[in-house]
Amino acid sequence: MNNLNREIRRGEIVILNPDDVLPEFKHDTRFLCKSGFGLQSITIGTGIFGKWLIDGEECKMSGEDISKPLTLEFQAKYGNGIDPRTEEQQAAWDAAYGVKE
DSSP states (O other), X not given: OOTTSSOOOTTOEEEBOGGGSOGGGTTOOEEEXXXXXXXXXXXXXXXXXXXXXXXXXXXXXEGGGBOHHHHHHHHXXXXXXXXXXXXXXXXXXXXXXXXXO
């Protein structure tokens, strides 16, 4: 079960609710999903294993900690981490993270 109310694919990037994380991580709550019952929308389990993109730390979080509005906004702008990005999404990612050509 997760707040997106849909299946989350392995390798997909979601955004966690900033109110549910430690203060030092509130500015960047991007999370790379790897496994767990929380990837499914129809299971009782909510655990999702993955890693924080800010520092690469592996951990478990709850699918209930995902912010649906922030995840949808992020994925519309930058892509979901799995599917190829559009040129606009790639340009937005490069500009946001200081990637130079």
